[in-house]
Amino acid sequence: MKLLVSLLVLAGVASAARNGIDFIQPVSVATFQCIKKDGYSFVIPRVFTSVGTLDHTGIQNVKNARAAGINDADGYIFPCLATHCPSAANQVKQTLDALKAAGTHVSTLWLDIERLAWPANHASNRAFIEAMVKEAEALKQQVGIYSNYYNWQDIVGLDYHGLSHLMLWWAEYDGEKDFGKFRAFGGWTRPTIHQWHGTETGPCGVSVDLNYVP
Template sequence: MNRSVLVFLALEVAYSTATLGIDTISAISTSGFQCLHSNNYAFYIGRVGQSMANVDAYLFPCHSSGCGSAKQQVSDTVNALRNGGAKFGTLWLDVEIYNWGSDLKANQQFILDMVAQCKSMGVTVGIYTNNNNWQNIVGIDWAGVSAYPLWWANYNGAANFNNFKPFGGWSKPAIHQYSGDVKGPCSVGNVDMNWYP
């Protein structure tokens, strides 16, 4: 699967009658953004995905009471991407421990609802998780979405599938996220490293 991950950065912007901004293809540091802000630049537009043949997106679902349903969150995400002209291959559904409830059946249904909405919108879907997350959120043996590719998160530093232990109906992953928060190539910082065969 030839895919890169599309990561979204949302910036809060204050608007006035006249607003200055910049666009660039270069990376900008935090101190660079702070300097721009202090010089009255209030927005930034960065180029993403240019010249990359394979771009994916991932959705980190929200489970607070004010969030929409599983289907609504997928619908809102896909519509925002499409309305913004973003082209992406797979929408990876991020299933990791963070604000999921303790009801395994409810969590299973939430995931099934996200997948169903992806399919109804013609979106290719994959699942991002690992053994520990899966065990705690839906139960290690639940195989309700094993027909979809697995993006396996295991920071063992090895760009291979050698230490993968089957779970959730998956006999092997499609992608391995093997290291996190590292200085990436091309002066891009705090990235997660991924590998596929």
């Protein structure tokens, strides 16, 4: 009997793991229903682009996912650092305002911190990201960081731990649905999500990155 109980407990732990996707292409409500049926319980569309514009396709994807019964619908901002772009705070505010105007919301707003057009100045990069976080928190929006060891090292420096209180979406295409190869950085000792596989034709024909939560 003890063995049976142990096996049931282990089965419960295993079943608690969740699979999710992030993507940029338009996805219909029907396709999200298919994705949900295939065992994916969370989605993270892009909602703001690196060229400084709202991603209206992604905002509609958030709305469609929720209509399909996927309640864990997040969104991510790919920050724009060019001089013509809105300020750090306004990129967040514009995104959240647009989601609200569309009649939807994201559970978590993720800030995509990876190497693309970031200046060499760690101090200014830290300030930019902090301004985004501060705006999200002022607007009562749960916010998290998407990054990995090398991106964090290059953009803000490994000695910067100022945002380690936030959830971490860890990008490492190691092909393993676990946290076994996680290397601590930025004050994080464990991520919340692991993006473990890069772009492929995934569930129901959608081009996605694959993600895992234990």
